[in-house]
Amino acid sequence: MNTTLSYLTGNRKWLVRDFVVWGDSGSIDAAIIATESGPLEGRVVFLYELAGGLAQVVEFSDLVDHRGNQLPESIVNAEIILVPKDESHSFIVGAVGPSSFRIAKSFGQPAMADLLIMEMN
Amino acid sequence: MHKLLSTSTAARPTGSPPQRRLFRVPGGIHKGRLAALYADSDHSIKLTWSDYPYTVWPAAQAIASDSHDSPFSACMDSAGNIYLAYTDTGQVLKMIKLSFAGGVWSAGAAVEVINVDNTHRPFILKDGDGKLWCLFDHHRVSLDYRHYVRVKSSTDDGQTWGSGPADLGMQLSLAWVEPAYVSACLNFNKIYAVFCVGRSNLNMRICDLSGPTWGSESGIVSMDYIDDAFDIAPSHDGRIGLALALSAGSLYFKEYDDIAWSGLIEVDDGSGKSPQIVYQDNLPHIFYARHLGNNYYAPRHALKSGAEFALAIYSPYLGTFDKVLVYFSAGSTQFQDKTAAAGNVTAGDVFHYESQGLLDSVGDCVYFGRASRFFSIAVVLSTAGIGGSVIWEYFNGSAWVEFTPYSGAFDFDANDSLVLLWQDAASIPADWQLVAVDGYSAFWVRARVASGYSVNPVGSQMTAASHYSDFALVR
Numbered sequence: 001m002n003t004t005l006s007y008l009t010g011n012r013k014w015l016v017r018d019f020v021v022w023g024d025s026g027s028i029d030a031a032i033i034a035t036e037s038g039p040l041e042g043r044v045v046f047l048y049e050l051a052g053g054l055a056q057v058v059e060f061s062d063l064v065d066h067r068g069n070q071l072p073e074s075i076v077n078a079e080i081i082l083v084p085k086d087e088s089h090s091f092i093v094g095a096v097g098p099s100s101f102r103i104a105k106s107f108g109q110p111a112m113a114d115l116l117i118m119e120m121n
Numbered sequence: 122m123h124k125l126l127s128t129s130t131a132a133r134p135t136g137s138p139p140q141r142r143l144f145r146v147p148g149g150i151h152k153g154r155l156a157a158l159y160a161d162s163d164h165s166i167k168l169t170w171s172d173y174p175y176t177v178w179p180a181a182q183a184i185a186s187d188s189h190d191s192p193f194s195a196c197m198d199s200a201g202n203i204y205l206a207y208t209d210t211g212q213v214l215k216m217i218k219l220s221f222a223g224g225v226w227s228a229g230a231a232v233e234v235i236n237v238d239n240t241h242r243p244f245i246l247k248d249g250d251g252k253l254w255c256l257f258d259h260h261r262v263s264l265d266y267r268h269y270v271r272v273k274s275s276t277d278d279g280q281t282w283g284s285g286p287a288d289l290g291m292q293l294s295l296a297w298v299e300p301a302y303v304s305a306c307l308n309f310n311k312i313y314a315v316f317c318v319g320r321s322n323l324n325m326r327i328c329d330l331s332g333p334t335w336g337s338e339s340g341i342v343s344m345d346y347i348d349d350a351f352d353i354a355p356s357h358d359g360r361i362g363l364a365l366a367l368s369a370g371s372l373y374f375k376e377y378d379d380i381a382w383s384g385l386i387e388v389d390d391g392s393g394k395s396p397q398i399v400y401q402d403n404l405p406h407i408f409y410a411r412h413l414g415n416n417y418y419a420p421r422h423a424l425k426s427g428a429e430f431a432l433a434i435y436s437p438y439l440g441t442f443d444k445v446l447v448y449f450s451a452g453s454t455q456f457q458d459k460t461a462a463a464g465n466v467t468a469g470d471v472f473h474y475e476s477q478g479l480l481d482s483v484g485d486c487v488y489f490g491r492a493s494r495f496f497s498i499a500v501v502l503s504t505a506g507i508g509g510s511v512i513w514e515y516f517n518g519s520a521w522v523e524f525t526p527y528s529g530a531f532d533f534d535a536n537d538s539l540v541l542l543w544q545d546a547a548s549i550p551a552d553w554q555l556v557a558v559d560g561y562s563a564f565w566v567r568a569r570v571a572s573g574y575s576v577n578p579v580g581s582q583m584t585a586a587s588h589y590s591d592f593a594l595v596r
Binding site for chain 2: 027
């Protein structure tokens with residue numbers, strides 16, 4: 001794809017208003033490699049789970065923007081800006097994936113924020 | 122997630138708990154990418170990586186082909202460069218820098234760190250000033266045949282260590298007959314080196330990097346036996362956490378506040394191994410392999426809550442079964458609940474009381490159920506079946522679907538077998554559905570007798586577990 005067409009088809013933006021953040025910051029996305037021993041050879045396995053608290057993983061396709069449009073299933077190089085709507089501090093945890101991201105509040109009751117999601121392409 | 126990355130013929134493919142093998146790129150456009158190093162064979166080390174959500178891992182690239190079949194370690198700097206420290210086949214300690222650029226790691230030439238006598242189990246880290254430190258077990262086979270913990274450093278990005286490979290570096294421990302195991306971490310302007318010597322003694326030395334000046338050796342704990350079953354991690358508020366597992370069983374935690382060590386806190390009174398510790402919001406999280414019995418393990422997670430630790434299942438795919446049912450088609454009571462018997466280690470207690478077997482005749486079944494999907498069944502029998510065969514099935518929402526386990530046909534004809542139903546959790550059939558069996562809704566797998574047994578199998582323990590060891594937590 002040429003750069004002009006790429007530019008025009010990219011750089012999409014969505015505003016998701018009044019998003020409720022309930023994920024706990026104390027939770028940890030724990031990635032582990034481990035060995036599963038066998039009689040002749042070992043198996044190197046990758047384990048990945050969220051541990052220690054409520055983890056809030058958000059799929060883009062589950063979001064609706066301020067115009068009522070459902071977001072696409074995948075967004076290329078998404079960047080997310082959080083605009084807090086109350087005193088609670090909320091933030092994106094780890095990397096933003098092509099189809100989902102993880103969000104958390106720092107303490108206390110669920111927080112509310114607007115999400116500005118931008119496709120950087 | 123549970124995903125098979127590779128098979129390996131190395132003695133310890135994912136290394137030793139105090140060492141580091143898995144890293145997360147801390148910044149830049151590849152922020153969040155994971156890089157995993159593992160021993161592919163008894164002489165080779167490979168690297169593979171994946172971006173979030175970590176479902177796709179490209180073919181691994183060879184990094185070293187002259188490695189000794191013993192654990193190695195690595196570290197990642199803020200730019201994503203990886204520094205690998207390993208022992209070569211001549212038991213010379215070497216370092217390779219894997220430069221990260223354009224989303225690719227490129228291995229440089231190996232540099233000798235020390236080439237005097239034998240070295241093993243290195244630990245490498247990079248401080249805030251860009252200085253590399255390598256700690257290792259130095260086995261003085263030409264002198265006294267004793268093991269010493271030593272440290273060497275490099276100020277030129279690993280090109281020169283001390284005054285050269287013949288330089289022994291600084292001795293951190295006394296001489297010991299038994300192998301030494303070392304870990305280290307940075308916190309503010311200090312390096313904390315914790316090492317196990319004499320199998321049972323965990324000692325510490327602290328280096329003030331403003332000198333740098335190493336303080337004297339101090340004891341942390343002495344218990345039989347620790348060896349390499351320990352790990353350390355710093356908290357953001359200046360504490361050092363230590364998790365250790367004894368060969369006899371229990372898992373413990375201690376914490377250093379830069380003045381003194383806390384008392385010993387029991388994390389899990391059951392048997393655990395391969396602890397990994399990390400702090401999040403200044404709370405210690407410990408990940409470890411929990412012994413379920415008969416040398417089968419499942420990963421667990423412990424989070425400090427008040428004065429104690431709260432224990433939790435780490436992987437939804439692994440653990441004991443929520444329900445195990447034996448079905449005897451000719452019985453007056455066809456289903457019997459053997460969940461508790463299947464979860465414990467009591468020999469010969471999993472059988473139908475009318476058939477006196479786990480399975481007997483055509484149509485008899487044993488059902489394994491969990492609230493979440495699973496991919497393995499560790500089967501320990503007190504009596505192996507003779508003469509019979511079974512068909513393995515799962516429920517797809519409308520019918521029972523026959524399949525052959527990934528590890529091959531298994532007819533309950535061996536006393537100790539790990540049945541891999543599928544290659545890994547990522548390979549579990551997408552159409553596997555919940556269904557109620559004897560009134561209990563679960564994800565069920567059943568083994569149904571296709572030809573009857575002349576000697577009925579009798580079970581001792583059946584769990585969704587495996588032979589886990591050598592966890593390496595992301596850093």
